[in-house]
């Protein structure tokens with residue numbers, strides 16, 4: 001499929017459904033319906049970028065959330081990068097933090113994001129496992145244990161993005177209603 005054909009395909013969109021929240025993937029999606037009744041499901045982020053660029057993204061292009069929050073689907077937070085770079089970035093960013101379980105003392109590795117989230121929510125911890133977190137909950141419920149302090153927050157693990165990989169950086173915002 002050459003570029004012209006792709007654009008034609010994009011232009012044959014007759015309907016856009018969504019955005020829909022997908023709980024399992026924890027992000028938003030939309031569905032394109034084309035004039036020949038074929039459908040294409042893409043992330044809402046990708047949809048916004050395609051509307052912004054007024055073209056369909058290629059298979060090598062993927063939309064990256066600059067702030068790492070996959071639900072923050074606003075055009076200012078989105079950039080197009082190539083897929084191989086994206087997976088490399090995500091792999092790097094997935095670096096885990098070693099914690100010591102406040103209940104059993106075991107060491108475990110956790111995502112910094114999750115640790116920060118739990119701390120922000122005022123949760124006790126960190127725990128090595130769901131099992132330990134569950135045990136703690138039961139102890140508290142039955143008044144067998146004093147409530148522990150909110151778990152400390154951890155330093156943000158931020159990795160440098162290779163700027164040369166950035167193809168497009170958005171500059172304006174797009175109103176969904178005016179483009180859908």
Ligand SMILES: [Zn+2]
Pocket residue numbers: 101102103104105106127128129132
């Ligand atoms: Zn534990």
